[in-house]
Amino acid sequence: MDPVGSTGAGSPTGQRGAAILIVDDAPDNLAALRVLMVEQGYQTFVANSGERALQLARRVLPDLILLDIVMAGMDGFETCRLLKAHPVTQAIPVIFMSARTETEDVVAGFDLGAVDYIGKPLRMAEVRARVRTQLQLRASSATQQEQAERLRTIVDHMAEGLLIIEPCGRIQSTNPACDGYLGYGPGELAGRHIGDLLPPEVAQEYLDYFARHAAQPGAAHGHGTREVVIRHKNGGSVCMDLTLTPMFVRQPLFIGLLHDITHHKRSEDALQRAAMLDPLTKIANRRHFDSFLEKEWQRAMRTSAPLSLVVLDVDHFKLYNDTLGHAAGDVCLQQVAQALGAHALRGTDLAARYGGEEFVLLFAETDGDAALALGEAIRAHVEALQLPHPRSPTSAWITVSIGVATMTPGPQPGEQAGVAPGVQALFVAADRAMYAAKEGGRNQVRGICHERGGHERSGQESGGQGASEAAARLAAQLIKDAADSP
Numbered sequence: 001m002d003p004v005g006s007t008g009a010g011s012p013t014g015q016r017g018a019a020i021l022i023v024d025d026a027p028d029n030l031a032a033l034r035v036l037m038v039e040q041g042y043q044t045f046v047a048n049s050g051e052r053a054l055q056l057a058r059r060v061l062p063d064l065i066l067l068d069i070v071m072a073g074m075d076g077f078e079t080c081r082l083l084k085a086h087p088v089t090q091a092i093p094v095i096f097m098s099a100r101t102e103t104e105d106v107v108a109g110f111d112l113g114a115v116d117y118i119g120k121p122l123r124m125a126e127v128r129a130r131v132r133t134q135l136q137l138r139a140s141s142a143t144q145q146e147q148a149e150r151l152r153t154i155v156d157h158m159a160e161g162l163l164i165i166e167p168c169g170r171i172q173s174t175n176p177a178c179d180g181y182l183g184y185g186p187g188e189l190a191g192r193h194i195g196d197l198l199p200p201e202v203a204q205e206y207l208d209y210f211a212r213h214a215a216q217p218g219a220a221h222g223h224g225t226r227e228v229v230i231r232h233k234n235g236g237s238v239c240m241d242l243t244l245t246p247m248f249v250r251q252p253l254f255i256g257l258l259h260d261i262t263h264h265k266r267s268e269d270a271l272q273r274a275a276m277l278d279p280l281t282k283i284a285n286r287r288h289f290d291s292f293l294e295k296e297w298q299r300a301m302r303t304s305a306p307l308s309l310v311v312l313d314v315d316h317f318k319l320y321n322d323t324l325g326h327a328a329g330d331v332c333l334q335q336v337a338q339a340l341g342a343h344a345l346r347g348t349d350l351a352a353r354y355g356g357e358e359f360v361l362l363f364a365e366t367d368g369d370a371a372l373a374l375g376e377a378i379r380a381h382v383e384a385l386q387l388p389h390p391r392s393p394t395s396a397w398i399t400v401s402i403g404v405a406t407m408t409p410g411p412q413p414g415e416q417a418g419v420a421p422g423v424q425a426l427f428v429a430a431d432r433a434m435y436a437a438k439e440g441g442r443n444q445v446r447g448i449c450h451e452r453g454g455h456e457r458s459g460q461e462s463g464g465q466g467a468s469e470a471a472a473r474l475a476a477q478l479i480k481d482a483a484d485s486p
């Protein structure tokens with residue numbers, strides 16, 4: 001049968017252009033229904049048998065089928081059964097029309113998958129209303145389906161990982177990005193607990209938040225975004241931003257959005273590390289050393305443990321540069337730095353390049369004798385490198401002059417924020433000891449020790465000639481002043 005075109009008149013149903021297939025073997029009914037549908041602005045197809053209806057339905061995929069039950073040959077029930085059995089036509093809504101209005105007929109019609117059942121003789125206004133209602137229902141369910149499909153596509157392709165979490169912490173579902181970030185296959189995370197992924201204290205925090213939300217759903221708001229370390233399936237960790245938002249659909253649920261920040265974190269860490277290092281020698285720089293010393297000083301104030309500072313200066317380094325060139329000087333500084341690094345072994349030791357050819361080392365919980373021994377070991381180590389220094393008046397090799405200062409800082413009310421005066425005094429003392437080592441002939445260690453309880457020593461030396469008494473006294477005085485200052 002050919003389609004009967006729409007009249008082009010506006011349709012009151014809002015479904016103008018919908019395609020209707022009318023199936024009836026009574027020509028009068030067919031004609032009357034066709035006129036009615038065309039009047040509504042529907043594109044209309046007609047068939048006078050079940051067989052013809054099946055062919056047409058598969059070809060034109062109508063939006064709705066009006067189907068007579070009692071027909072010669074294949075009846076309406078059988079036609080409907082075959083329509084519903086075929087994947088192409090099974091979703092098309094069918095409205096039965098029949099003079100058989102016994103309950104069992106109507107029930108049989110619905111059981112076959114019909115959406116409505118209209119008794120004959122037909123009342124056209126009723127047919128019009130029922131067709132319109134079904135078309136509207138179909139349109140809105142198509143819209144919902146489309147929206148769901150669109151949403152599914154977005155969720156499946158978004159770069160953020162998505163988890164839907166139940167208030168008990170059980171993961172209901174995840175998207176492919178989430179599975180990928182955490183190393184799981186599709187659906188593998190569903191049914192697991194957030195405690196399998198998060199550190200115990202973080203998982204507990206979220207569970208507490210879920211419980212608060214359950215107690216007062218109205219007052220709940222998003223948990224915001226926080227950085228979390230999540231366990232990867234392979235046992236490793238991934239650093240991610242997790243944003244949690246409550247959602248109420250029949251039951252309270254939580255949507256977790258994961259944003260991968262591993263790369264960002266790595267470069268942040270690398271930048272942070274780079275900011276702490278001296279670019280030439282790759283040991284700590286002055287800034288890092290100062291803040292490290294400040295922290296160790298505060299700690300030593302609490303523990304009353306001695307703190308030792310070693311200041312080291314390469315001897316006749318200008319001459320070395322002038323003789324062998326600046327590039328050779330750079331290499332020499334790198335080798336000296338490497339040697340120093342070998343002596344800063346504990347977590348509370350730190351070797352740093354303080355500027356030019358000057359290096360410093362901090363030894364926490366190290367008394368004067370131990371620090372002097374360390375200074376001497378460092379001096380001997382550099383000398384043993386046997387880096388040729390052809391024009392040095394001191395030695396055939398590169399040598400260093402070392403000053404060592406030790407203090408035992410105690411709790412002092414004046415020392416709070418900023419650089420503690422005691423820290424400055426420690427530096428001045430070590431510097432002066434180092435200059436004393438230079439004056440004493442270089443390639444030697446000088447030490448000044450001021451330990452709490454009046455135990456004060458200065459002018460110790462090793463590796464060279466006698467100490468500069470004046471410098472040592474001056475340094476000791478400085479330390480004393482600093483220690484006595486409020």
Ligand SMILES: Nc1nc2c(ncn2[C@@H]2O[C@H](COP(=O)(O)OP(=O)(O)OP(=O)(O)O)[C@@H](O)[C@H]2O)c(=O)[nH]1
Pocket residue numbers: 280313314315316317318319321325326327328329330333355356357438
């Ligand atoms: N190659 C190189 N030289 C540097 C660097 N930083 C500082 N210097 C040089 O180190 C030299 C330090 O010289 P001085 O301070 O006069 O001391 P010195 O020659 O070591 O003499 P004494 O300390 O008295 O033994 C200067 O020539 C600086 O140019 C660097 O990064 N690379």
